[in-house]
Amino acid sequence: MSDYTHPEVLVSTDWVRDHVGKPGIKLVEVDVDTKAYEAGHIPGAVGFNWQTQLQDQVNRDIVGKEAFESLLGSGGIANGDTVVLYGDNNNWFAAYAFWLFKIYGHKEVRLMNGGRVKWLNESDKTLTVDLPKITATRYTASQPDLKLRARVQDVIKAVEARSHNLVDVRSPDEFTGKVIAPPGMTETAQRGGHIPGARSVPWATAVNPDGTFKAADDLKEIYLKKAEVDPRRDTIAYCRIGERSSHTWFVLTYLLGLPNVRNYDGSWTEYGSMVGLPIER
Amino acid sequence: MDRSLEVYDDILDLLPDVDHPTPLVRINRLNPSPSFTLYAKLEWLNPFGSVKDRAAAYLVRDLERRGQLSATRGVVEPTSGNTGLSLAGMCAARGYRVRAVVPNKVPLEKKVLLRIAGADLDVVNDELCPSPGMGEGSINFAKSRAKAQGDVYALPNQYENEENARAHYETTAPEIWRQTEGRITHLFVSLGTCGTVTGCARFLRERNPRLKVIAVQPTEGHDVPGLRNVAQLDVSKLFDPSLIDEILEIDFELAYTRALDLARREGLMAGPSSGLIYEGARRIVERDREGVGVMVFADNVFKYVTNMVKHVPELAEGTSA
Numbered sequence: 057m058s059d060y061t062h063p064e065v066l067v068s069t070d071w072v073r074d075h076v077g078k079p080g081i082k083l084v085e086v087d088v089d090t091k092a093y094e095a096g097h098i099p100g101a102v103g104f105n106w107q108t109q110l111q112d113q114v115n116r117d118i119v120g121k122e123a124f125e126s127l128l129g130s131g132g133i134a135n136g137d138t139v140v141l142y143g144d145n146n147n148w149f150a151a152y153a154f155w156l157f158k159i160y161g162h163k164e165v166r167l168m169n170g171g172r173v174k175w176l177n178e179s180d181k182t183l184t185v186d187l188p189k190i191t192a193t194r195y196t197a198s199q200p201d202l203k204l205r206a207r208v209q210d211v212i213k214a215v216e217a218r219s220h221n222l223v224d225v226r227s228p229d230e231f232t233g234k235v236i237a238p239p240g241m242t243e244t245a246q247r248g249g250h251i252p253g254a255r256s257v258p259w260a261t262a263v264n265p266d267g268t269f270k271a272a273d274d275l276k277e278i279y280l281k282k283a284e285v286d287p288r289r290d291t292i293a294y295c296r297i298g299e300r301s302s303h304t305w306f307v308l309t310y311l312l313g314l315p316n317v318r319n320y321d322g323s324w325t326e327y328g329s330m331v332g333l334p335i336e337r
Numbered sequence: 338m339d340r341s342l343e344v345y346d347d348i349l350d351l352l353p354d355v356d357h358p359t360p361l362v363r364i365n366r367l368n369p370s371p372s373f374t375l376y377a378k379l380e381w382l383n384p385f386g387s388v389k390d391r392a393a394a395y396l397v398r399d400l401e402r403r404g405q406l407s408a409t410r411g412v413v414e415p416t417s418g419n420t421g422l423s424l425a426g427m428c429a430a431r432g433y434r435v436r437a438v439v440p441n442k443v444p445l446e447k448k449v450l451l452r453i454a455g456a457d458l459d460v461v462n463d464e465l466c467p468s469p470g471m472g473e474g475s476i477n478f479a480k481s482r483a484k485a486q487g488d489v490y491a492l493p494n495q496y497e498n499e500e501n502a503r504a505h506y507e508t509t510a511p512e513i514w515r516q517t518e519g520r521i522t523h524l525f526v527s528l529g530t531c532g533t534v535t536g537c538a539r540f541l542r543e544r545n546p547r548l549k550v551i552a553v554q555p556t557e558g559h560d561v562p563g564l565r566n567v568a569q570l571d572v573s574k575l576f577d578p579s580l581i582d583e584i585l586e587i588d589f590e591l592a593y594t595r596a597l598d599l600a601r602r603e604g605l606m607a608g609p610s611s612g613l614i615y616e617g618a619r620r621i622v623e624r625d626r627e628g629v630g631v632m633v634f635a636d637n638v639f640k641y642v643t644n645m646v647k648h649v650p651e652l653a654e655g656t657s658a
Contacts, residue, residue: 089461095478096485144477176480183485239442241462 058272061313065154065306066169066269067140069178075140076100082137086110086149087172088299096183098142098175102131102190106149106299110156118205118321124160125195132190135162142168142175146260146267152302155319159205161198167306170267177266204305206292206318208326214292215252215334221291222254223283225304226324230296231256233337236328243297245328249335251294255283259300262307275312287314294320294327348430351384352394358512359383361631366602367615373622375630377605377615378513381637385426386419388509388635392532393423395504396493397431405491406433413438413482413490415475417529417563418447419636420495425454436490438479444562446640476572495530497574505536513537513631514544523549523630525618527610528584529563531576533633538580549628552584553617559589561609562644563635585617592616593648596638608636609644 060066067075075081076099083101085093093103104110109127110119119127133139139157143150147167157165168175175181206214214220229235233248250256261278264270270278279285291314293301298321305319320327327333340350340357353359361376368375380388400406411434414424421437428435435456439448440463451458459482461474476496483492495501513521524541526534538550555561557568567584570576578584596612599605607615611634618632638645646653 089474089478091459091461092478092481095459096481144474172481173477176477176484183481185485 058276060269060272060311062310065166065310067166068169069175069181072098072140072142072168072175073181080137082131082133082139084131084133084139084141084150084153085143085172086141086153087144088148089144092144092172094185096185099182099184099186100188101142102188104131104153106152110149110153116322118156118159118200121160121197121200124156125197128162128195128197129193130190132188132193133195134193135196136164138164138166140166140168142171144172146173146263146303147171148259148299148303151306152299154306155204155302159200159202161201169269174267203316204318206294206320206322208320208322208330210318211251211292211294211320211322211327212333214290218253219289221285221289222251223279223285223291223293223301223304223308224250224254224256225259225293225295225300226250226256227258228256230324233335236324237296241296243325245296245325247328247335249328249337250324251327252334252336254294254336255285257283257285257304259295259303262304269307269311272311275307279308279312285314287312290316290318292318292320294323296324297321298323348384349394349427352390352508353383353512354508355511355515358516361513361516362605364603364615364632367598367619369619369623370626372627373625373630374628375618375622375632376517377599377607377611377632377634378509379605380633380635381608383423385423386636386640387423388533388633389419390423390427391504391508392495392501392530393420393427395500396495396498397424397427397433399498399500400491400493401431406431408432410489410491411435413479413492414495415439415479416495418443418451418640419563420530421451421456422447422454424493425451425456429455434489436479436482438475438482440475442560442562444641444643446643447562450640495532496572499575501530501532502536502539502575505533506540507536509533509633510537510540514541517629517631519544520629521545521548521631522628523551523618523621523625525551525553525614525621525630525632527564527614527633527635528552528554528567528570528576529565529573531570531573533635535575535577535580537633538577542580549582549621550580551617551621552581553613554584554586555589555592555613556586559592560644560648561589561592561613562641564592564610564613583621585620587613587616589613590648593645595619596641596645597649600638605634606637606639607634608638608641609648610635
């Protein structure tokens, strides 16, 4: 049985229980449901709101460098800290935050394997509604590493040249265009369907029922064999707004060690609204 | 207390039992076989308006017996609305607080009713893009509240609590057995937490092992509040397939059209989940031709007006000047 290419990026719930509160370890919760942190979080964790804190509030874009520095500084995170991210929906937005931390050059970032649901269902783990005591820091981010990010121009070129693996991680109904977004979601697009040439591998294919990632051999079977993702090619992962695809970006980059995987955060809400772009159903 | 006078000391005294059952009403114009007697059990005549009063009463009494509730410690519960409403009503009478965690798609009527009954509300999005084992947003959210604030909330959790099935084993099923004088051959139920089917089937099968238990479920991707498709049943720990003879999967839109039929041709103001059960029963009656069937109608239509209009848009025609 093979191991993940970068097993060091994952920590277990037991590891978090044993290390929470230790110097240099910072815990950050990022949820799809922004009310979840308030309902109960791991003691000592700060909560980041993906809607208001991880995105630019005027332009449709990731949070800017200064705002990111200010967010981490006010969260008490120093450049040398090891940041452990976790969240609901098996780490959708925790993976998105992981991607942002990497874009801004934070060195030591981990994902808590299994996310919030695994912690919740373990009897030796506690939750609290108490907010952590934070000592603010001065955080300095690197210039953004845009090699991790695909823009719509990159996607258009990749479609024309048929040069990339395109991995669509949305639900089958979104892939086929039966629905444009999951029920109840406000971010949507003008058209349903998928990017020509994309392979459908719903994000959840990568996780076990307890929320942890599947073993390396299973992931290889799913992505490299069944979905025929060619590890010699560059890869672009996308979903609807780039959160579920961050999860797959994480799997392909760190667990399977594929080179040059980019997350297309514009995703279907951008591509599916552009005039004149080809769509497959 | 003299129940014959219908004078009560406490709203909870209205809860049904084998001596004071909810009514069985025979289906007449919509029954396809004269030799099959088909009854609807009108569970909306429970004091807080649905079959969920039975489970909620058992859940609350169990917590009380175990000293889990107090003036400062109430309940938090994941609910599609009716259990929350039953809990809110009972807890209002008892002086406990209630927090209901409901999926976003629950009809507005139910959300507002929960607030009218004094419940605090958490509304969560349950159907984003689920994965097996992840559980549902509302159940996980309620578990989070209970885990983070154990001093404020107890979590009855109707999806996993045997008291839910016990309520039906001790009340609903004995009522049906006596009301049909032991002649029942077919039980028709829907699936949600599975408390009704599991509790009733256990009791009735002990009396009549040949009883047919037929569960109806809406097609996948359905919009019938309170019900679960089999693909959604992994959260219902009370689901015991060995107690069910047949599971009928029925196009969920029929829940709405059959609810209309029941109102317009039988005078039964039944909700969409009852519409779905009726459609399942109708098919079995056409097939089996003979028997005595009981359909457990969980709720009436009043809380589902928004949903009815959504699925039968012509209902809204001619409603404004």
